[in-house]
Structures are given as C-alpha cells and as structure tokens.
Amino acid sequence: MSIYSERIAKVQKKIMENGLEADVVSDLKSIEYLIDRKVTHMGERLMALAIPKEGKAQLFVNKLFPIEEGEDFDVVYHDDTDIATKDLAAYLPSGTIGIDGFLYAQFLIQLLEQRSYIKAVNGSYIVNQIRMIKDETERDLMRKASLLNDEVISKVPSMLREGMTELELAELLIAEYKKIGSPWEPLVGFSAGAAEPHHINGDTKLKPGDLVLVDAGQETNGYFSDMTRTFFYKGITEEQRKVYELVKEANRRGREAVRPGVRFCDIDAAARDYIASEGYGEYFTHRLGHNIGMQLHEEPSVAGNNEMVVEEGMTFSIEPGIYLSGKFGVRIEDLVLVTKDGCETLNYYPRDIQIIE
Numbered sequence: 001m002s003i004y005s006e007r008i009a010k011v012q013k014k015i016m017e018n019g020l021e022a023d024v025v026s027d028l029k030s031i032e033y034l035i036d037r038k039v040t041h042m043g044e045r046l047m048a049l050a051i052p053k054e055g056k057a058q059l060f061v062n063k064l065f066p067i068e069e070g071e072d073f074d075v076v077y078h079d080d081t082d083i084a085t086k087d088l089a090a091y092l093p094s095g096t097i098g099i100d101g102f103l104y105a106q107f108l109i110q111l112l113e114q115r116s117y118i119k120a121v122n123g124s125y126i127v128n129q130i131r132m133i134k135d136e137t138e139r140d141l142m143r144k145a146s147l148l149n150d151e152v153i154s155k156v157p158s159m160l161r162e163g164m165t166e167l168e169l170a171e172l173l174i175a176e177y178k179k180i181g182s183p184w185e186p187l188v189g190f191s192a193g194a195a196e197p198h199h200i201n202g203d204t205k206l207k208p209g210d211l212v213l214v215d216a217g218q219e220t221n222g223y224f225s226d227m228t229r230t231f232f233y234k235g236i237t238e239e240q241r242k243v244y245e246l247v248k249e250a251n252r253r254g255r256e257a258v259r260p261g262v263r264f265c266d267i268d269a270a271a272r273d274y275i276a277s278e279g280y281g282e283y284f285t286h287r288l289g290h291n292i293g294m295q296l297h298e299e300p301s302v303a304g305n306n307e308m309v310v311e312e313g314m315t316f317s318i319e320p321g322i323y324l325s326g327k328f329g330v331r332i333e334d335l336v337l338v339t340k341d342g343c344e345t346l347n348y349y350p351r352d353i354q355i356i357e
C-alpha cells in the first residue's frame with residue numbers, strides 16, 4: 001500500500017468514526033497530500049475530492065486542469081458550460097457529508113440546492129487531524145527545510161550595512177532563499193518596526209544602535225520552514241538586553257514544555273506566564289505558535305484557548321515576543337518536532353545575543 005493509499009484509508013476511518021457518509025476536500029494542499037497531484041491554483045473554478053466512507057474516491061475538476069487518475073481515485077471532468085457541482089451532487093450519498101472550509105460558498109449553495117436532503121457539516125478537521133501528524137518522510141523534509149533556513153539566516157550579519165532599508169534586506173534574503181526553494185515574503189523590522197508583530201517592510205534605514213528582527217523561511221520539496229532571529233546593529237541598550245534575555249528564556253521554557261500528552265494551552269502558558277511574571281505580559285500580544293508543514297500556517301494553534309493534546313509527530317513553532325510600541329520588539333522563533341518523550345528543535349542557529357559591528 002502506498003503512502004497515499006494509507007492516507008485515504010485514514011480519512012475513511014475518521015469518516016466512519018464521526019458518523020459521516022463522505023468528506024469533500026477542496027483545499028488544494030490537502031488534495032495534494034492525499035493523492036499526490038499538485039495544482040497551484042483553481043481561480044473561481046471547482047476542484048473537489050469526494051471521499052466516501054467505503055470505496056474509491058472521486059476527483060471532480062474542470063477540464064482546464066487535466067489530472068492523471070490514480071490507484072485510489074477516479075477523475076470526473078466538467079467544463080465552463082456545465083453546472084460545476086452536478087456530478088458531485090449525483091455522486092454523494094444521502095446523509096451527513098463533511099465539507100471542508102475551502103469549498104466556495106457558491107458551490108456549496110449550488111450543491112445543496114440539488115441535494116436538499118444532504119446535511120452538510122464542517123469536515124475540515126477530518127484531513128487536518130491526519131496532516132497534523134507527520135510521517136517519517138515528512139519529518140525528514142521538515143528537518144531539511146529548517147537546516148537550509150538556518151544557513152540563510154546565518155548570512156544576515158554579513159548583509160547588514162548602515163543606510164540599507166528594510167526592503168533592501170528583504171530582497172537580499174529572498175535572493176538567498178530562491179537558491180534553496182520558494183521563499184515567502186520575509187518580515188524585516190528595524191527598531192520601532194520590530195515592535196509591530198506583523199510589520200510591513202518599508203524604507204526605514206538602518207543606523208547604529210538599531211535592533212534588527214528577521215522572520216523568514218522558504219518552501220523546500222513541498223514543506224515549509226519558519227524562524228525568527230533578532231540582531232543588534234553596532235550596540236545594544238540595557239533595556240534591549242533585558243527584554244532579549246526574557247524572550248530567549250520564554251522560548252526555552254516553551255520548547256521544554258513540549259511532549260506528548262501536554263495541551264497546547266499549557267505550552268503557551270509555559271512561555272507566557274514567565275513573561276508576565278517579569279512584568280511584560282501585556283506586551284506579548286499573539287499566540288505562542290502555529291503548526292506547520294505543507295503550508296506555513298496549519299492547524300492547530302499553540303494558544304491559550306486550545307486544549308487539544310499534543311501528539312508525537314506534530315510540528316509547530318515556539319515564538320514568544322515582547323513588543324514595546326514605538327521603541328523595539330524582540331521575537332525568537334524555532335520549529336519543534338514532537339518526539340515520544342519531548343521534542344526535537346529543528347533550528348540550530350544560535351539564540352545568544354549578537355551585536356553586529
């Protein structure tokens with residue numbers, strides 16, 4: 001049995017466990033994960049993989065996107081003159097059907113108009129729960145992507161020069177990432193810019209005494225990396241040093257808390273409570289992390305309201321931060337892979353203070 005047959009079988013098991021008749025998957029990344037067919041975009045057109053609780057899956061797709069049939073699925077085509085969901089509606093059995101969150105509302109409405117006796121429920125969790133647990137091949141791909149990311153981040157100190165802008169540093173990073181994969185837009189913040197967790201790179205020029213925050217990564221062989229490091233350009237203040245060391249310790253505590261059986265909210269608390277105990281709780285303004293794999297941000301969140309239990313094989317970020325508006329922000333982010341008795345940190349680039357002269 002191929003890895004993709006095994007994944008389809010896992011989906012069918014969960015379909016039955018949850019009392020569904022079928023699950024309809026339209027998330028392109030999930031379709032790629034299940035049947036090894038990659039489509040980068042569909043625009044406004046339909047692509048849906050219908051997986052019944054028993055039997056062969058069916059992929060419903062517009063003729064503009066020809067797909068080779070596989071061992072575990074058949075392909076059913078429609079064109080722009082057809083009712084896009086007609087064949088899908090005819091294929092689905094009566095009863096409760098899982099529909100993932102990526103099926104356009106226009107198609108869902110159209111589907112239910114044709115089959116009013118179908119009960120549609122949120123089915124995103126069916127595939128998401130399977131994708132959360134990375135197999136050995138995926139784990140190795142995550143390790144490789146993160147090590148390559150380390151190599152690019154290690155070049156940041158040599159890239160820094162007085163007078164360069166955030167945008168210029170971002171472009172240098174993108175050029176390096178293109179050598180090893182497909183980069184996503186890096187976040188670069190100098191001093192006050194770093195105090196904005198989702199800062200937009202701008203024309204701020206680097207000057208002595210600035211803090212430099214870099215949040216960056218790439219997709220390599222279908223899997224994503226993500227890390228953040230904070231540097232200091234030609235000097236550091238005592239306040240910056242204090243905040244940096246607090247965030248570094250919060251990062252360590254967060255990673256140390258990771259092991260199977262622990263809840264995500266408890267991992268978040270391990271880092272957040274420490275920052276709060278040092279008087280900076282109000283300045284840590286986001287969740288501790290997010291899962292990652294074939295997409296940069298996957299479910300679930302490493303957050304205070306998530307009581308889901310961590311399992312071996314999950315990969316997610318630990319990224320505490322302190323953001324002092326108008327002054328500076330510090331974030332240190334690493335990816336972790338949950339092992340049978342703890343976690344493996346996938347980033348090796350140093351976390352100690354670096355002052356770039």
